[in-house]
Amino acid sequence: MDVEVRPVGKLRESAAAQAAFGPLIEALCRSPADLSRLRVVCDWIQYSSNFREPVASRQVIGGEPGQLELAIDLRRCADADLPGAVAAVLGEPAEAGGCTWLEPWVSGRESCIWRFNSLYWQALSLWEKATGREYEQSLPGGESDARNTEAARELILELFKLWDELDARRALPEELYVLELGVGNGNQARTWLDQFVELDRRHGRDYYRRLHYLMGDYSAHVLDRARQAVAHHGEHVSALVVEATRPAITLGFLTGKTFLVYISNVYDNLPTDEVACIDGRMYLVQTRAHVAGAGRLAGRFGVQRQDLEPLIQRLLRIGPELLSESVPEHFADPSQAVSFWQAAWQALRLAERYVLLEGLDTYRISPSLTGEILRPLLEGHGDIRMHVSNGTMASFADTLPLLHPFGRVQCHDLFLTGQADYRTGFYGPGKYDGSVVNWVNGPLLQLLASRRGFDVRFAPFRQRPGSNVKTMTAQVRD
Ligand SMILES: C[S@@+](CC[C@H](N)C(=O)[O-])C[C@H]1O[C@@H](n2cnc3c(N)ncnc32)[C@H](O)[C@@H]1O
Incomplete structure (x- = not known):
């Protein structure tokens, strides 16, 4: 039996985590599980809202027959009935009845959590x-x-310096394009543009007159809000519906022209798979969404338990407002449909299993990238599990061609900067209100950039150095 404890720092700090091991081993010894094929993996899931139960089992399919992983969240095990939970998950596979499933087994990026x-x-x-x-x-x-x-002023002054240099060589185009992907409420666009106006006035080169700030997002609702936030910048701003994982479809006209692509807190919100190396074999982590406490949830909203799954699917298709119109007997007004949405989200869990990958080249990270690129990160490092950051990889690859030869991508987000980090922490998925968060696989992004002739650098976010957020900058390699 292998026991892997990832949160070693937390283990030293937490008496409850340390105390969990005695009862855990006792429960394992009492269970009928074949301990010679069991892996026990302990995490510390820092997101109070997440997709896991404190104790869960995961089948390993395609490796050693009967191999099983037992997953423990050390943060919550003091509050859980650990021996009872271990006995339950080892006695009854996750596939057994009684669960309200929302989908078949799929890879992480295909899960309905993204809907x-x-x-x-x-x-x-x-x-x-x-x-x-x-x-x-x-x-x-x-x-x-x-x-x-x-931070915005620093970035703008660097742009001015570049533009002055290009201008001195008569190489500065008339139109100066800046693109922001994933704009949220538009606060950051407003900060950036307001600072731009002020600094441009002082700088005296009239760059604002030539500036086009493009805001791209897949949510028309969010774009509307952002547009209002920057309304005072009038013609200098355009809002476009853009799928961040395929920006070139809408933004192809910017190819070779964009001086700055500005992204914050978006990459960690894009769909991702996870892969793992266990005993030298490569696996894809498959997930399956289900509802915890489905009976309670159904009872609270006066629906039959068997109607819960179709109702959630309908919510995901048409949203809470139309849902309340279509089934007023359950949701008299939109606010009740929103309560249902929030309760379903809170109850949403992901079962997981590992499925052998026949070869890394048979796995596609994105339409233009095979899993081969993962090899140096996965092979030869012992047992490891990591995110593939598929949405980020696709977005980034599609964004690089939009850059002017002296342009850059600048991004504030949750990045891992070394694959060894995956051994000691939990990096998602977690829930932020109603959205999903997964840290981004920085070393993988660096590998992709380097294949395309770009350098990717990570630095602490200078204005808040203690934070987990890092600043990533991508530019053509010198
Ligand atoms: C966490 S918010 C960040 C907003 C803003 N940049 C900030 O830092 O406050 C994520 C934003 O990304 C957008 N987004 C998420 N997934 C997207 C996708 N696949 N395509 C386009 N926009 C996406 C969301 O609509 C939202 O505006």
């Missing part, structure tokens, strides 16, 4: 009205770092 995520951004105001909180409050630090005035 919930998208619904959150499409119907953000309804959610915020119900909670009385703005989405920014759930971001690291309680507000978006892209709103930081000092």
